Amino acid sequence: xxxxxxxxxxxxxxxxxxxxxxxxxxxxxxxxxxxxxxxxxxxxxxxxxxxxxxxxxxxxxxxxxxxxxxxxxxxxxxxxxxxxxxxxxxxxxxxxxxxxxxxxxxxxxxxxxxxxxxxxxxxxxxxxxxxxxxxxxxxxxxxxxxxxxxxxxxxxxxxxxxxxxxxxxxxxxxxxxxxxxxxxxxxxxxxxxxxxxxxxxxxxxxxxxxxxxxxxxxxxxxxxxxxxxxxxxxxxxxxxxxxxxxxxxxxxxxxxxxxxxxxxxxxxxxxxxxxxxxxxxxxxxxxxxxxxxxxxxxxxxxxxxxxxxxxxxxxxxxxxxxxxxxxxxxxxxxxxxxxxxxxxxxxxxxxxxxxxxxxxxxxxxxxxxxxxxxxxxxxxxxxxxxxxxxxxxxxxxxxxxxxxxxxxxxxxxxxxxxxxxxxxxxxxxxxxxxxxxxxxxxxxxxxxxxxxxxxxxxxxxxxxxxxxxxxxxxxxxxxxxxxxxxxxxxxxxxxxxxxxxxxxxxxxxxxxxxxxxxxxxxxxxxxxxxxxxxxxxxxxxxxxxxxxxxxxxxxxxxxxxxxxxxxxxxxxxxxxxxxxxxxxxxxxxxxxxxxxxxxxxxxxxxxxxxxxxxxxxxxxxxxxxxxxxxxxxxxxxxxxxxxxxxxxxxxxxxxxxxxxxxxxxxxxxxxxxxxxxxxxxxxxxxxxxxxxxxxxxxxxxxxxxxxxxxxxxxxxxxxxxxxxxxxxxxxxxx
Numbered sequence: 001x002x003x004x005x006x007x008x009x010x011x012x013x014x015x016x017x018x019x020x021x022x023x024x025x026x027x028x029x030x031x032x033x034x035x036x037x038x039x040x041x042x043x044x045x046x047x048x049x050x051x052x053x054x055x056x057x058x059x060x061x062x063x064x065x066x067x068x069x070x071x072x073x074x075x076x077x078x079x080x081x082x083x084x085x086x087x088x089x090x091x092x093x094x095x096x097x098x099x100x101x102x103x104x105x106x107x108x109x110x111x112x113x114x115x116x117x118x119x120x121x122x123x124x125x126x127x128x129x130x131x132x133x134x135x136x137x138x139x140x141x142x143x144x145x146x147x148x149x150x151x152x153x154x155x156x157x158x159x160x161x162x163x164x165x166x167x168x169x170x171x172x173x174x175x176x177x178x179x180x181x182x183x184x185x186x187x188x189x190x191x192x193x194x195x196x197x198x199x200x201x202x203x204x205x206x207x208x209x210x211x212x213x214x215x216x217x218x219x220x221x222x223x224x225x226x227x228x229x230x231x232x233x234x235x236x237x238x239x240x241x242x243x244x245x246x247x248x249x250x251x252x253x254x255x256x257x258x259x260x261x262x263x264x265x266x267x268x269x270x271x272x273x274x275x276x277x278x279x280x281x282x283x284x285x286x287x288x289x290x291x292x293x294x295x296x297x298x299x300x301x302x303x304x305x306x307x308x309x310x311x312x313x314x315x316x317x318x319x320x321x322x323x324x325x326x327x328x329x330x331x332x333x334x335x336x337x338x339x340x341x342x343x344x345x346x347x348x349x350x351x352x353x354x355x356x357x358x359x360x361x362x363x364x365x366x367x368x369x370x371x372x373x374x375x376x377x378x379x380x381x382x383x384x385x386x387x388x389x390x391x392x393x394x395x396x397x398x399x400x401x402x403x404x405x406x407x408x409x410x411x412x413x414x415x416x417x418x419x420x421x422x423x424x425x426x427x428x429x430x431x432x433x434x435x436x437x438x439x440x441x442x443x444x445x446x447x448x449x450x451x452x453x454x455x456x457x458x459x460x461x462x463x464x465x466x467x468x469x470x471x472x473x474x475x476x477x478x479x480x481x482x483x484x485x486x487x488x489x490x491x492x493x494x495x496x497x498x499x500x501x502x503x504x505x506x507x508x509x510x511x512x513x514x515x516x517x518x519x520x521x522x523x524x525x526x527x528x529x530x531x532x533x534x535x536x537x538x539x540x541x542x543x544x545x546x547x548x549x550x551x552x553x554x555x556x557x558x559x560x561x562x563x564x565x566x567x568x569x570x571x572x573x574x575x576x577x578x579x580x581x582x583x584x585x586x587x588x589x590x591x592x593x594x595x596x597x598x599x600x601x602x603x604x605x606x607x608x609x610x611x612x613x614x615x616x617x618x619x620x621x622x623x624x625x626x627x628x629x630x631x632x633x634x635x636x637x638x639x640x641x642x643x644x645x646x647x648x649x650x651x652x653x654x655x656x657x658x659x660x661x662x663x664x665x666x667x668x669x670x671x672x673x674x675x676x677x678x679x680x681x682x683x684x685x686x687x688x689x690x691x692x693x694x695x696x697x698x699x700x701x702x703x704x705x706x707x708x709x710x711x712x713x714x715x716x717x718x719x720x721x722x723x724x725x726x727x728x729x730x731x732x733x734x
Contacts, residue, residue: 012313013029033062033582034675049191059676062582062690075671076586088587109522111140114178114578115180117209117562119196122430122454125216133171134162135181136198136206143201145180148445150208161513162198166599167680171408175679176581184355188213190595214281217430221229224261225433232256233286234273238266245486249274249288261368265433269399269411270470272495273441277401282426283439283448285400287348293594313400327518327549328487330389331460332567334368335359340395340444342373348396348442350415354502355394358509362390365513366552366651366707368569368611377418378734379429379438382447383455384565388461388484390550392505397468400439400446413467413477414439414446421445422622423703431561449480459485460557460566461513463519478543487548488519493539500534512550520546521523552707554611558623558731571682572606573597575622585729586624586692595725596642596716597645599681604716608707611651614733621648622696626647627663629724630683632670641717642724648697651708660697663690665717665724683722692727699733 024080029041036054055063063085070733072086080086115137125129133328134147145162164181166175171183188194198206235255239248249267256265256276265276270284273717277626319593337359339352354374362369364435367390372381377395385391397415419425421440429445432438437451466483471491478489488509490503507529511522520607523542533539573595575701576587585591611675614621627644635641646661670688678687702708714726 025588028067029065031066032058033064033677036062043083047665049493056674058676058693059582060664060671061676064501069648073673073692075689076090077689078671078692080692096660099517106689111138112143113137113196113200113206114139114327115196117196117206121431122210123212123435124188124194125212126213128216129185129187131183131185132211133181133183134196134198134209135171135179137179137578138164138200139178142180145183146199148185148197148199150197156197156199158198166679166681168599173601174575174577174580174593175314175681176579176677177577178579182623186211191215196428201723203288204562206337208312212431214431217282217427217434221261221282222423222426222430225278225280225282225284225426225440226421228276228278229286229317229421229443231282232276232284233288233442233647236286238562245256245288246271256406264402269473270494272469273398273400275400275402281434281436282611283401283433283436285398285431285439285441285690287396287398287442289350296548312465323650326460327547328545329549329551330463330487330620332387332462333366333387333552333556333610334370334388334569335362335390335392336370336372336381336385337362337392340416342394344374344418345444348444350394350396351498351502352394354506355392358392358505361509361513366611366613367513367550374418379417379419379432379445379497382417382451384493385452385462386458386564386643387462387569388462389460389567390465390562391486392467392509393471394467394505396442398441398445399470399473401442408474410474412448413471413473414441414448415446415466415471415477419445421648432550436482448522449476452477452707456481456484457560457621460564461548462486463550464489465505465508467496467501468492472541472543475543482544486544487544488517488544488546490523493533493541493662496538497534497536500530500538502542502579514693516549516551518546519544519548552611553615554618555610555612555710555731555733558711559588560592560729561588563590565592568592568608568610570594570606570608572603573601573605573606574606580725580727581630583626583628583676583678583689583727587730591729592712593725593726593727594712596714596722596723598723598725604720605713607713608709608728609711611707613704613707614617614699614705615705618703618733619698619700620696620734621699621710621732622694622734624694624729625661626675626689626692626727627668627714627724628678628687628689628727629665629670630664630680630722631724633672633687634684635665635718635722637666638719642715642722644712644714644724644726645704646695647711647713648699648702649709649711650702650706655702658697660695662691663726680725 004636030045031039032054036058061073063074070087072083086317117136117701120133147159147162149157149159160182162180163172164180166172172181176491188259194211195208197208235250238250252274253265255272256262261279263277263279273285277283292482332395337355339355341350342352343347359369359371395416399411400414401412429438437448439446481489503527507526508522511517511525514538560576575593576590577593578589631640642665644663647657647659648656668690676689677687679685712728
């Protein structure tokens with residue numbers, strides 16, 4: 001009886017109090033998706049004797065009304081209080097899921113790629129079986145999705161199917177999320193490049209995904225790679241006792257080229273370093289610059305006055321928001337201030353008080369500032385720069401290698417990490433070393449441009465300050481950052497004096513942060529204050545956009561339409577998806593999902609958060625959410641009580657954290673009459689939703705007062721077998 005009543009209420013919500021005439025437009029009607037896959041005209045729906053059973057089978061989210069070029073799902077109509085409040089525009093061919101056309105001019109959507117083919121690795125080692133997970137995003141209806149190997153003369157060999165069925169053993173974490181996955185075991189018999197593609201329905205091909213087949217480093221090669229940099233510096237030092245610098249360099253290079261394990265060697269472009277390429281494929285070198293610069297040793301013995309430009313990061317905070325509304329802002333309110341040699345490295349140690357002040361400046365103005373020094377400046381950090389809207393690098397660098405060494409047709413700008421290149425670490429990072437993404441310079445790992453390009457494909461409009469020597473000697477490093485989404489890149493054309501660098505970084509970020517200037521205005525202010533160079537040939541330079549500002553005002557990436565989570569800090573099972581079974585974003589293409597650990601992910605406590613200032617004049621924070629769980633209805637009123645919560649937490653005094661949303665298995669209003677066609681891995685095969693809900697919260701009392709943190713969190717209670725997930729979208733300030 002209750003199901004029939006719900007169906008009747010749906011008809012009332014649709015506004016069908018009076019049966020329409022037979023002249024109703026064919027495009028007006030009701031689509032019942034899921035396993036039903038049927039489209040009714042309005043007359044057909046009213047007269048159907050099976051509609052109640054079909055709606056129960058499909059689930060409310062998969063029952064969609066189309067009327068007067070608008071559409072809304074039944075679950076949205078119920079949760080938002082009627083069709084008028086729930087309706088959104090629709091276009092022909094945009095029905096959710098797979099369907100049959102009964103009336104009207106709708107067509108079955110053609111499949112299309114929403115993302116390129118990706119693998120869990122781009123490197124395998126020869127004569128060693130390695131399991132690789134392949135994934136690709138597809139929208140529309142795909143009958144077959146096959147992984148193929150591309151051989152000589154483009155010969156195609158079908159390897160395995162990719163599916164979107166939630167089968168974890170096949171690499172697919174979430175059923176029907178538009179991501180097709182498959183597992184294939186690769187065994188390469190020789191070194192080379194392996195090419196793979198995905199073919200959909202035997203006619204739509206993806207771009208190629210390439211995997212390199214490499215030999216493992218032998219123990220002897222690892223020992224050589226670890227020791228060669230130090231031995232090269234020692235050789236140069238010995239020769240320098242009786243020869244000029246230039247003669248000692250030449251003799252050191254001659255000595256390197258005489259070694260059986262060295263393929264080539266040379267002097268760096270500026271004459272202040274020596275590089276080599278080993279027969280194992282590992283690149284390396286040493287710094288031989290002896291002045292007080294950031295391209296060599298003994299920088300810590302600096303005796304001249306730094307004459308730091310003071311950062312008044314307290315008095316000028318009020319100016320932080322006074323910036324042009326026509327300017328572009330960085331896409332993440334997190335800053336990384338990185339000093340690789342704050343207290344380590346002996347002669348490589350660098351004075352870093354000015355960088356400490358920059359970190360304090362960001363913290364005082366509401367940014368999340370990560371101050372990372374010495375060993376914290378490791379390879380993993382530089383793999384994850386997409387987390388940051390501002391990256392400030394304080395380290396040594398230079399321009400190494402020759403044309404044809406690595407993937408570039410010129411020498412490469414590199415900079416040092418704070419991670420020591422021990423034999424154990426060389427073995428750990430052997431793939432990156434053999435592919436030229438890392439080098440061993442002065443006994444530390446060095447970052448090359450291809451490392452930035454490979455690991456940081458979607459920087460959030462970042463401002464990068466690379467304070468190492470020669471960071472703009474050529475465009476290899478600046479282009480790596482700018483092509484991956486950075487907006488502005490600052491650096492030096494040559495070996496820069498530490499004193500000049502400290503003055504530059506202080507004035508630059510005082511201008512950008514405390515005074516709200518654009519990148520171009522801040523650059524001009526540095527030049528006007530400290531001159532165009534350090535007086536010894538190192539010019540301060542800016543690449544990219546000159547109209548970018550650093551702002552904590554307002555939310556960033558609240559609709560997720562860039563296809564990434566830039567601007568948000570996340571932990572646990574946090575993803576971006578275009579669909580979840582019959583559920584789509586209420587507006588746009590993408591939505592965020594946080595869960596208690598779906599598929600292969602074991603995390604049971606997940607969240608996304610963002611810290612920002614609510615600009616003066618803003619009155620409303622709004623967002624949409626839905627919660628889906630396997631725990632209703634068999635675990636209602638039990639200890640298995642998964643939860644979802646949204647909290648806003650002001651950082652300033654006088655205001656306590658406020659809970660905006662609280663949902664739980666035991667207390668939420670689940671649509672129990674309509675199981676939704678979503679089957680999470682593990683647990684059972686029944687899931688329920690609460691339906692999309694829209695939240696509006698008055699923030700006028702928080703506007704213009706300082707930073708707040710908005711936190712969305714979902715977590716397990718009682719078990720981890722039955723999962724719960726929250727969908728989040730359309731987060732905005734108005």
